Amino acid sequence: MNSVDLINEKMTTLLNQEHFHYNLSVPSLVEKILLRNEGILTSTGAIRAETGKYTGRSPKDKYIVKDSTTTDHVDWGKVNQPFSSAKFEQLYQKIVEYLTQKDEAFVFDGFAGADSSRRMAIRVINEYAWHNLFARQLFIRPTEEDLATHTPEFTVISAPTFKADPRTDGTNSETFIIISFEKRIVLIGGTEYAGEMKKAIFSVMNYVLPQQDILPMHCSANVGANGDVALFFGLSGTGKTTLSADPDRKLIGDDEHGWSDSGVFNIEGGCYAKCISLSKEKEPQIYNAIRFGSVLENVMLDGETRVADYEDGFLTENTRAAYPIDSIDNIVSPSVGGHPTSIIFLTADAFGVLPPISKLTKEQAMYHFLSGYTSKLAGTERGVTSPEATFSTCFGSPFLPLPATTYANMLGKLIDQHHVQVYLVNTGWTGGEYSVGERMKLKYTRAMVHAALKGELLQTETVKGDIFGLEIPLRVPGVPDDVLQPAKTWVDQSAYYIKAKELALKFKDNFKQFSNVSEEISKKGGPLV
Missing domain, CATH: 2.170.8.10 (Phosphoenolpyruvate Carboxykinase, domain 2)
Known part of the structure; x- marks a missing residue:
């Protein structure tokens, strides 16, 4: 019996356990959660649970099985750590045995991908009822008709109280998130943080969708009354959720999307x-x-x-x-839309030197997509806080199994094909860096984004910045002209240029990792200095 057959046999044994509950309703899951003391009800009726030791993702404990399926495709390194097939099968058998001895376990069958012609059938097996409720609410829920023919293409098995032994299991710690693309299984153990399930499936989609010529994206999406779709890319704290939740536009999704030859679809439910x-x-x-x-x-x-x-x-x-x-009331159902007309890259620049809005060429769009820049605030020393540049490739580097240029090249092709205008929007500081300047007013950012999405900036006169080479609109309705050009908001002009050049060099240093990017992108897309 080969390894795949053995896995299938073990899976069949696991799923035939009498104590496994399949596709319980929300009320039934809530009852189970309360009976099992996994959580409590809040005043609004929501379930509140604690995740214990781990209150976020464990990136150092995430692996991809290195085998004939993945060896030549995955971008191996700190993000995509290799794991052996033998160790995976060993852990798999341990977890199967572990769950068969539990009094109860919970199974959710659903989908990833709101486009019914491109969705992936998934199964989530949980030790905890509250994790199963999480999976039911985060992924796409099936109809009764869907369930009748549902055959999982990928299975997530989550056993939080099962802890690995690094000495024998090949892990870095008791915690592990391991994806096997050959076995089409994700194993999660040693962590109660439910977000690992969501991001594991997103990582799977980031591997699978490009093979179907579909670009997976870590972004939010909404659509206007005329069917004009906009994408919002941005790291935590840049305003992605706030700006995509627009009362004048309907939400397609807030975090993960695919872009196919038919348009955009939400990966989640x-x-x-x-x-x-x-x-x-x-x-x-x-x-x-x-x-x-x-x-x-x-x-x-x-x-x-x-x-x-x-x-x-x-x-x-x-x-x-x-x-x-x-x-949420103001949504598109199902969560699909046409091809985007506008893309917004959001950054919260605490250096205070990037313009509040600028128009990007295709080369600049690919450069800034690969860079995925924002800044976070470092610790305070003697009352002075300095910003720290943060770069996350394609605005989602922890979830990209393939080389970053795979996704950037797909984006560039789609921008050309559908004549998409890309904007870089700085929701960070103006008039100086953090602790000197002030945060960009939300009403100004909203005015700039609205003008961009309505097409009002397409013919607007611009000026080219002399540090980053970005085309800066001279006028935006509802925004003071001086606010649009960051140098003019600084009292000390020489301090502005010093800080701008400092950030430009950080961009260039970070971009050195993309050695296989064309010179056209690295030279025409990046800073001029």
Whole structure:
């Protein structure tokens, strides 16, 4: 019996266990969660659970099995760590045995991909009922008709209380997230953080979709009244969720999408929103979506009223809310749209030197897509806080199994094919770096994004920046002219140029990793200095 047959036999044995519950309804799962003391109900009816030791992803514990399927395709390195087939099969058998001895386990059958002609059938097997509720709300839920013919193409097995032994299992720690593309299985153990399941499937789609000539993207998407689709790329803290949630446009999805020859489709069926400092006034859609059937991770509650305190980051700043996308009113259903007319790259530049909005050429778009820049705020020393440049390839480097240029080349081709205008929008600082300047006013950013999406900037007169070579509009309705050109907002012009050149050099240093990128992109797309 070969290894694939052995895996299949073990899987059949696992799934035939009498204590496995298949595709339970939301109320049934909530009952199980409460009976098993996995979580508690909040005042709005949501389930609140804690994830224990791990309150975020464990990137150093994520692996891809290196075998004949993946050896020549995966971009091996710190992000995509290789794992042996033999060790994978050993861990798989241990987890199967572990779950067969549990009193209960839970199975969800659904899909990744809202486009019915391009979706992937998935199965999620969970030790915890609350993890199964999370999977049900985050992935695409099947109809009864779908279930009748559902055959999983990929299976996620999550056993949080199973801990690996690094000495014998080949892992770095007790925690592991291992993808086998040959066996079409994801193994997760040693962590209760539910987001590992979501991102594991996204990693799978980032490997599978390009083989179908579909670009997977870590972005949000919405659509206007005239069918004009916009994509929003951006790392945490750049305003991606806030800006894509537009009352004048319908949401396609908030985090993961595919772009095929038919247009854009959401990979997921739900949202996994950060909720630290969440308020009804600032983000009413997310706030109102947290009700019965939703899952709150690590959010602190009042002991008596069970009211969520979103300001309290006692357990973690990475508090999360998971809910189905149809908990939001202003959405597209199903979550599909046409080809984008506009793409927005969002960055929160704490150096205060990037323009608040600029038009990108195709070469600049590919350069900034590969760069995936934003900045985070470092620790304070004697009252002075300095920004730190952060680069995440394609705005999602932890989830890219293939070389980054695979995704960038696909994006460049699609930009050309569909005549898409790309904009770089800085939601960060103006008038100086962090601690000197101030954060860009949200009303200005909204005005700039609205003007871009309405096509008002296509014929607007621009000026070319002398450091980054970006085309900066001279006028945007609702935005003071001086705000548009960052140098003019600084009191000390020489300080601006020093800081701008400093950031430009960071871009260039980071881009050296892309040795196989064409000179046209590296020279024409990047800073001029």
